[in-house]
Amino acid sequence: MSAVRAWLLVDVPRSRWQARCQRFFLGWLAFRQNAGAVAGLAIVAALVAAALLAPWISGSTGVVPDLGNRLQPPGAAFWFGTDELGRDIFDRIVWGSRITLYIVGLVTVIVVPIGLAVGVVAGYVGGWLDSALMRLTDIFLAFPRLILALAFVAALGPGLENAVLAIALTAWSPYARIARAEALTLRHSDFILAARSQGIPHHRVLAGHVAPMCMSSVIVRLTLDMAGIILTAAGLGFLGLGAQPPTPEWGAMIALGRDYLLDQWWVPAFPGLAILVVSLGFNLLGDGLRDVLDPKSRS
Amino acid sequence: MSRASAIEIAGLDVTFGRGRRAFRAVRDASFSVTAGSSFGLVGESGSGKTTVLRALAGLLPPAARIRGEMRLHGEPLRPARSRPLRRRLQMVFQDPYGSLHPRHTVDRILGEPARVHGLDSIDRRIVDALADVGLDASFRFRFPHQLSGGQRQRIAIARALIIEPAIVLLDEPTSALDVSVQAEILNLLQRLRREHALTFVLVSHDLAVVSHMCEALAVMRAGEVIENAGVETLRADALRHEYSRELLQAAQGYRTTPAGMPPAER
Amino acid sequence: MKRRDPLLIVDGLRVTFDTPRGPVAAVRDVSFVLGREKLGIVGESGSGKSQTGRALLGLLARNGRMAARQLAFDNVDLLRAGEGERRALRGGRISMILQDPKFSLNPVMTVGEQIVEAFRVHANVSRREARLRALAMLEAVHIREPGHVFDAWPHELSGGMGQRVMIAIMMVPEPDLLIADEPTSALDVTVRLQVLALLDDMLARRGAALIFISHDLNLVGSFCDRVLVMYAGRVVETLRADELQSARHPYTRGLLACQPRVDGDGSDLPTLDRDPAWLR
Numbered sequence: 001m002s003a004v005r006a007w008l009l010v011d012v013p014r015s016r017w018q019a020r021c022q023r024f025f026l027g028w029l030a031f032r033q034n035a036g037a038v039a040g041l042a043i044v045a046a047l048v049a050a051a052l053l054a055p056w057i058s059g060s061t062g063v064v065p066d067l068g069n070r071l072q073p074p075g076a077a078f079w080f081g082t083d084e085l086g087r088d089i090f091d092r093i094v095w096g097s098r099i100t101l102y103i104v105g106l107v108t109v110i111v112v113p114i115g116l117a118v119g120v121v122a123g124y125v126g127g128w129l130d131s132a133l134m135r136l137t138d139i140f141l142a143f144p145r146l147i148l149a150l151a152f153v154a155a156l157g158p159g160l161e162n163a164v165l166a167i168a169l170t171a172w173s174p175y176a177r178i179a180r181a182e183a184l185t186l187r188h189s190d191f192i193l194a195a196r197s198q199g200i201p202h203h204r205v206l207a208g209h210v211a212p213m214c215m216s217s218v219i220v221r222l223t224l225d226m227a228g229i230i231l232t233a234a235g236l237g238f239l240g241l242g243a244q245p246p247t248p249e250w251g252a253m254i255a256l257g258r259d260y261l262l263d264q265w266w267v268p269a270f271p272g273l274a275i276l277v278v279s280l281g282f283n284l285l286g287d288g289l290r291d292v293l294d295p296k297s298r299s
Numbered sequence: 300m301s302r303a304s305a306i307e308i309a310g311l312d313v314t315f316g317r318g319r320r321a322f323r324a325v326r327d328a329s330f331s332v333t334a335g336s337s338f339g340l341v342g343e344s345g346s347g348k349t350t351v352l353r354a355l356a357g358l359l360p361p362a363a364r365i366r367g368e369m370r371l372h373g374e375p376l377r378p379a380r381s382r383p384l385r386r387r388l389q390m391v392f393q394d395p396y397g398s399l400h401p402r403h404t405v406d407r408i409l410g411e412p413a414r415v416h417g418l419d420s421i422d423r424r425i426v427d428a429l430a431d432v433g434l435d436a437s438f439r440f441r442f443p444h445q446l447s448g449g450q451r452q453r454i455a456i457a458r459a460l461i462i463e464p465a466i467v468l469l470d471e472p473t474s475a476l477d478v479s480v481q482a483e484i485l486n487l488l489q490r491l492r493r494e495h496a497l498t499f500v501l502v503s504h505d506l507a508v509v510s511h512m513c514e515a516l517a518v519m520r521a522g523e524v525i526e527n528a529g530v531e532t533l534r535a536d537a538l539r540h541e542y543s544r545e546l547l548q549a550a551q552g553y554r555t556t557p558a559g560m561p562p563a564e565r
Numbered sequence: 566m567k568r569r570d571p572l573l574i575v576d577g578l579r580v581t582f583d584t585p586r587g588p589v590a591a592v593r594d595v596s597f598v599l600g601r602e603k604l605g606i607v608g609e610s611g612s613g614k615s616q617t618g619r620a621l622l623g624l625l626a627r628n629g630r631m632a633a634r635q636l637a638f639d640n641v642d643l644l645r646a647g648e649g650e651r652r653a654l655r656g657g658r659i660s661m662i663l664q665d666p667k668f669s670l671n672p673v674m675t676v677g678e679q680i681v682e683a684f685r686v687h688a689n690v691s692r693r694e695a696r697l698r699a700l701a702m703l704e705a706v707h708i709r710e711p712g713h714v715f716d717a718w719p720h721e722l723s724g725g726m727g728q729r730v731m732i733a734i735m736m737v738p739e740p741d742l743l744i745a746d747e748p749t750s751a752l753d754v755t756v757r758l759q760v761l762a763l764l765d766d767m768l769a770r771r772g773a774a775l776i777f778i779s780h781d782l783n784l785v786g787s788f789c790d791r792v793l794v795m796y797a798g799r800v801v802e803t804l805r806a807d808e809l810q811s812a813r814h815p816y817t818r819g820l821l822a823c824q825p826r827v828d829g830d831g832s833d834l835p836t837l838d839r840d841p842a843w844l845r
């Protein structure tokens with residue numbers, strides 16, 4: 001262990017690979033100082049673990065009704081109780097983590113590249129292209145999310161994918177604005193001028209010099225946004241526009257469970273708690289990442 | 300002129316902005332630099348020295364309007380620069396803290412330009428370039444924030460030299476550094492110029508640095524080149540223009556103020 | 566307030582940075598007493614000049630810690646002062662010109678707005694009045710076209726203009742102690758003298774003190790009253806400024822010898838040979 005540590009902390013890395021590991025390790029050391037961030041990371045890790053290990057963690061598939069065990073309170077047999085069809089709520093939450101992760105993943109894959117590309121190009125190139133791209137961004141920013149989602153669902157039919165697509169299409173614009181703001185200040189910096197004076201082509205400057213500098217604010221914003229995205233997806237599920245029953249999507253579970261709020265509180269409460277904890281986890285993680293990724297705070 | 304000139308500038312004019320905000324930063328500037336020599340550009344702060352270098356390096360913002368003639372070894376320089384042309388003309392910036400990408404290692408800072416210009420045996424070139432500026436290979440995987448100001452400026456010089464330019468534009472390369480590091484960097488630049496037969500254009504506000512490094516100089520003020528002279532004239536304190544003489548006087552320290560103002564009594 | 570009282574007492578100042586590879590001492594046991602005078606701090610890069618200045622204002626990086634036996638500004642104990650009290654001092658009675666003007670100016674606000682803002686906060690004047698005074702201030706620091714610079718963005722300034730704008734902003738609150746970290750390194754020599762004369766004026770009028778951090782020995786020697794020479798976080802020598810040329814410590818002598826001269830012959834400059842004995 002200490003040999004690995006020494007290898008990671010050596011003053012003079014001997015290869016590209018060692019230098020890269022070292023950078024990562026130093027980031028981790030800084031990250032570890034922040035208790036909240038570590039808690040956030042633990043929560044997100046637990047979410048991923050639950051999604052991967054769902055078949056082994058849960059006792060059932062979470063979709064088959066068991067009418068003999070309807071609305072059982074939490075206890076030894078059913079940790080989180082059962083719902084109106086007798087399905088184990090704990091199992092449904094575990095399976096639902098896959099859906100949450102799916103939403104999070106899909107939104108990330110769509111939002112980050114689009115937002116980053118639009119923002120970086122607009123900020124770096126400037127001029128009329130900047131104005132055009134930013135007006136486009138404003139249009140998407142101004143679009144009410146739920147209405148777009150309704151339009152999408154009307155056109156393509158209800159379902160999780162269409163709901164996520166609708167969310168992603170309205171969510172990329174703030175990222176474009178962040179990336180543009182960073183690129184605008186970078187455009188005049190000496191190191192970008194230096195790259196240009198060396199004849200490094202524009203696309204390489206954009207991808208290799210400008211974009212990495214915008215990445216940290218984008219990642220941080222993404223983790224802070226995750227909570228909102230999960231909640232919007234849950235809201236769509238709640239309206240019946242997202243995941244369709246019997247899929248154990250957390251928002252849809254709350255929607256169905258709200259009829260039992262007074263007498264069988266656990267039916268909506270546990271999925272609600274799951275959303276709360278995961279949102280909090282992403283938030284804490286985002287806070288910690290901000291400290292680590294900000295180049296000025298580390299030296 | 301007996302020897303060929305590497306750079307010729309005639310009637311250069313640079314205007315930033317349009318309409319009411321238009322600002323003529325360089326007015327009708329002319330000078331020429333002999334190949335293999337070192338040329339000093341001194342003058343008032345804000346007089347357009349950096350702007351002249353940027354015009355040469357093709358780094359002015361597209362909105363700036365450039366008129367006049369710039370020639371590189373006799374060929375006219377146009378705003379659109381091909382990659383081989385960029386390779387011949389490199390620039391070292393004033394601020395060693397701002398001119399290196401904060402997220403790139405020295406390895407990448409030196410390797411990327413070499414790769415872009417299609418050079419071979421990049422690893423060897425990186426190590427050689429570091430050795431050239433007096434740094435050993437242990438610096439190769441460091442980030443700029445792990446280097447001192449002087450070390451950063453050495454990396455910036457190595458980056459300019461790794462693609463084997465003919466001309467290096469130096470924008471106040473030592474004004475952000477302390478005197479001991481300045482001495483090392485100036486010695487280094489002199490040695491590199493001899494070894495690689497380079498032409499330097501050196502912007503500085505320190506006449507002593509210009510006198511130490513250059514063979515000829517131009518003095519700028521408010522966008523205009525007001526005097527072209529050989530360095531002997533500077534050393535002999537025989538500059539013609541009144542402002543040039545003021546500059547030289549002021550270089551002696553605070554007591555001898557230009558307008559004859561008495562320094563504060565103490 | 567008696568004129569003769571020392572304005573600032575620094576006794577045994579230490580600044581340490583925590584890094585993953587262990588603590589790094591940047592300032593070790595620096596002590597000085599500052600009256601209403603101009604004190605220069607010189608020394609090579611990394612000798613701890615900037616961190617000394619920043620510690621006085623509590624502006625260290627997050628991984629930095631400071632300790633001192635005594636740190637008092639005009640009878641206010643800076644070690645025990647609350648954050649609120651310190652902020653009040655920082656805004657009004659002590660100000661600092663940071664080393665890198667490009668990073669200190671807000672990149673998305675025009676230069677004029679930033680000076681106007683300073684006037685509005687510290688002088689409590691109307692927007693119109695603040696604008697006039699800002700333009701006057703730019704003229705005072707010898708900017709040729711104040712109107713052009715007023716409307717300019719920070720990236721449109723030349724290096725020396727950025728420094729003069731910072732000086733202008735820091736002189737607005739008329740502080741009792743000004744800490745200036747390499748404030749004129751990018752200025753040409755004539756403008757430098759004019760700006761320093763202006764600074765000198767303000768200091769004399771207010772009876773204020775100045776800590777002038779610089780690597781230009783000639784300038785410090787002629788502009789300041791007293792000079793501290795720092796090496797590796799320590800003060801190796803304290804001199805009257807007019808005796809700087811006849812300094813005895815080999816380090817100071819080495820620094821003096823490194824400077825090129827206008828009438829030099831262009832041969833290689835001597836460089837510094839660091840002697841481990843200087844670390845004591």
Ligand SMILES: Nc1ncnc2c1ncn2[C@@H]1O[C@H](COP(=O)(O)OP(=O)(O)OP(=O)(O)O)[C@@H](O)[C@H]1O
Pocket residue numbers: 315316322324343344345346347348349350351360504717720721722723724725726751752753
């Ligand atoms: N991008 C720009 N847009 C508008 N004005 C600019 C821009 N760049 C420079 N200027 C103006 O051009 C003038 C000359 O600037 P330049 O940077 O060339 O001065 P300099 O001689 O290098 O001064 P210093 O010694 O202070 O660095 C200044 O008035 C500056 O405000």
Ligand SMILES: Nc1ncnc2c1ncn2[C@@H]1O[C@H](COP(=O)(O)OP(=O)(O)OP(=O)(O)O)[C@@H](O)[C@H]1O
Pocket residue numbers: 299448477582583584589590591608609610611612613614615616617626628629664780
């Ligand atoms: N955040 C930090 N973490 C670790 N070490 C630091 C940090 N900031 C500064 N240092 C170290 O503190 C020492 C003193 O730095 P300081 O900035 O005071 O130097 P300086 O005398 O102002 O030099 P220069 O003339 O280059 O500005 C340096 O060795 C530097 O590496």
Ligand SMILES: [Mg+2]
Pocket residue numbers: 348349393723724725
């Ligand atoms: Mg300049």
Ligand SMILES: [Mg+2]
Pocket residue numbers: 614615616664746
């Ligand atoms: Mg400093």
